[in-house]
Amino acid sequence: MSTDIIARLCDSGHVATTAQLRNFATAQDLKRARERGLIRRLARGIYACTHIETPLVLAAQSGGRLDCVSSLARHDVWSGLERPGLHLRMKPHQHSRRSIAGAFVHWSGTLQPGSLLEVAPVDAVLEAIRCLGPDDALACIESALHTRFLSDDQLDLVVAHAPARLHPMLSSIDRGAQSGYETFARLKLVRANLKVRTQGYVPGAGHVDIIVEECVGLEIDGERWHGPERFLHDRTKDRNAELQGLRMLRIGGFHVFNDWDTTLATIRRMVSDAQAQRRPQRRRGRS
Template sequence: MATGRIQRLRRGVYGCAHVDEQIARAATIGGALTCVSVLRSHGVWAGDSLRLHLQLPPTSSATQDPSAQFHWARPRFGLQSPWEVTPLQSLWQALHCLDEENAIAAMESAMWTGFLRPEQIRQLALHAPRRLQDGIRRMVNNSGSGNETIVRLRLERAGFTVVAQGHVPGMGHQDLVVDDCVGLDVDGRAWHEGNDRFATDRDRDVQAEGLGRHSLRIRTAHIFRTWPHTLAVIERAVADARRDRERRRGRVIVRFDDPF
């Protein structure tokens, strides 16, 4: 302690100077990291709240902290250390804390990242709150981000058919394909920064347009700040794409490699 290599977190509990800040705080209070705090620390979708979630023993006398969310019940799926619950417990708890959209996004993200195995997701789905059952029936195992999941659920409930990770020959995938005629990419800063990624995204848009699939890009603000307008834009794009498809029927398409 004198050299700063360790620190006293609480009576009888010490931590290295480099210990994770949230783990140190959990140990200081006498609880274990749980729920969305564990998900976020492992790169799993956890909604937008940054509030610390801690699991405490039912007999704990810890002082309430307004900046933290305390969970007092005994963990159903146990602890993996005195300071953190198991991955299964963290997602189980998150299903009870998050709203429906974010809960389903967390489940799909847990599969996509490998945080939980498919059979563990199925186990949770069987016992999930009733309010999540419609979203669980709509789950897919290839959603690339929580934002993609939320957009897909909203569009499906608006009556569209939506496919996740729509293939673009030679250029990878578009995040979502709506009614088989509009490719929708949900751009997030973490995934679409940099000149190389920007160029690849635009090349894929051009390739998709060449296949007769219109392309549209939205960002996080379009989902959570201006969704009614965003939905109206997508509806218009799909309607226009359908009309274009009808006009093209019966035409002779000249390919670049056709002899003139």
């Protein structure tokens, strides 16, 4: 019987109410499973797998649901540079079971049902872009689309319900961005009056994160996704792109956020050198 309870919990997103478990377990079954350390009782009438994440535990104990940047972070969606605090959604006029120190509480209704302890993606993203600055908000949406946390239909809902001040930002969504770092790099390059193209295809090298002025390829590596096992793959990609005449520069998040002036100067120099190298070739081609 304990295995049925655990399986049901896992199938329900690792958390379920007593009513949801009623067909699989009696009150005595739940008590025995708790005593054996197989499940957790988060709040009255709410049970969970023992491996449930802390933010969801706190949401259950407060009587709310995980929301905003806390929900995004849980699903590896861009949630801003700073480590997000705990964001919870409460229904209007709802009383909290327990106050969570330092938690940000959003008191509002939702557009879609969501789960027992977490709001739906459309509501999490909509709340997040209200909390974040414009650039972080754009990075959040592009990341949510790339990770498929947000569907096209849900994006339409976000756009329809977003504050008017965010409409200019929403009109510049680029589906080529694969990380928040790429979004910020693209925005900074555009503001520096450089022409950019995202996920440009280079024969033999594949897709390059950002191609600047059609002559410099920029790859932005996040530490999480570019460990030692990617070293050879990345260097081979750079070599093959150079073979096709595309100058390559590989940078990290630090260069985008903490050393941008030098990074931009480097990109400008590479663009200038690449364009100067191409000019004699064009003249020879016309002669």
